[in-house]
C-alpha cells in the first residue's frame with residue numbers, strides 16, 4: 001500500500017496517482033488529506049472513475065505530517081498490507097522508483113529508504129541553503145545517534161509491515177523531518193535491516209512547501225532527546241547486568 005499525505009496538492013495529485021497506478025498497478029493507494037482548502041480530496045475522488053479505487057482518509061484540519069503518516073500507516077497495517085510505502089504528493093519523489101523500493105523490501109529488508117545521499121542519489125533544483133541544511137542535518141542526526149544511514153530525513157520509503165508492527169509507531173511524536181529520524185532510529189535499535197536506494201529528488205514545481213523553521217527546530221531537539229533516551233537505556237542495561 002502506498003500512503004500519500006496531502007495538504008493543498010490539487011496541482012500534483014492527478015499526476016502522482018496516475019503514475020503510481022502505471023508503475024505499480026497491484027498497489028493500493030491511500031491518500032491522507034487534512035481538509036485541504038484547495039479540494040485535493042475531492043480531486044482524488046474524481047480520479048477513481050479513471051484510475052479505479054483510491055482510498056482517502058479525510059481529516060477535518062491540518063494536523064501535521066507525522067500525524068498523517070501515523071494514521072496512514074496504521075490503516076495500511078489494519079487493511080493487511082505487507083509492504084507500506086510512504087511518498088510525498090508533490091512529485092519530489094518519482095513514482096518510477098517505486099518498484100525498486102518495494103523489491104528491496106520484498107527481498108528481505110525491513111526498510112528501503114529512497115536516498116539522496118548515497119552514490120547515484122541526486123537533489124535537483126534546490127537552492128544551496130536547502131541542500132546545505134538537509135545534508136548537514138543528516139550528518140548531525142546520524143553522527144549524534146550513530147545511525148549509519150545517509151538520508152535519515154528522507155520521506156520516500158518502503159517498510160515491511162512486520163517491522164512497523166514491531167516498532168509501535170503510534171507513539172512517535174515528531175511531526176516533520178523528525179518523524180523520519182525517529183522512525184529510522186527505532187528501526188535501527190530494534191535491529192532492522194535498512195537499505196538505501198539512490199533516487200533523484202526534484203524540487204516541487206506546483207504548490208507550496210510546508211517546511212518551516214519550527215519543523216527544523218523540532219528535528220534538531222529530537223536528536224538530543226533520542227540520544228538521552230539511548231543513554232538512559234544503556235545505563236539501565238548496565239545496572240541490570242551488574
Ligand SMILES: Nc1nc2c(ncn2[C@@H]2O[C@H](COP(=O)(O)OP(=O)(O)OP(=O)(O)O)[C@@H](O)[C@H]2O)c(=O)[nH]1
Pocket residue numbers: 004005006007008009032033034062063064065068087088089090092204208209210211
Ligand atoms: N495530511 C497532511 N499532509 C501534509 C501536511 N504537511 C505536509 N503534507 C504533505 O506531505 C508531503 C511533504 O510536504 P512538503 O510541503 O512537500 O514538505 P517537504 O517535502 O518536507 O518540504 P519541501 O522539500 O520543501 O517540499 C506533501 O505531499 C504535503 O502535501 C499535513 O499537515 N497533513
Ligand SMILES: [Mg+2]
Pocket residue numbers: 088090092204209
Ligand atoms: Mg516536498
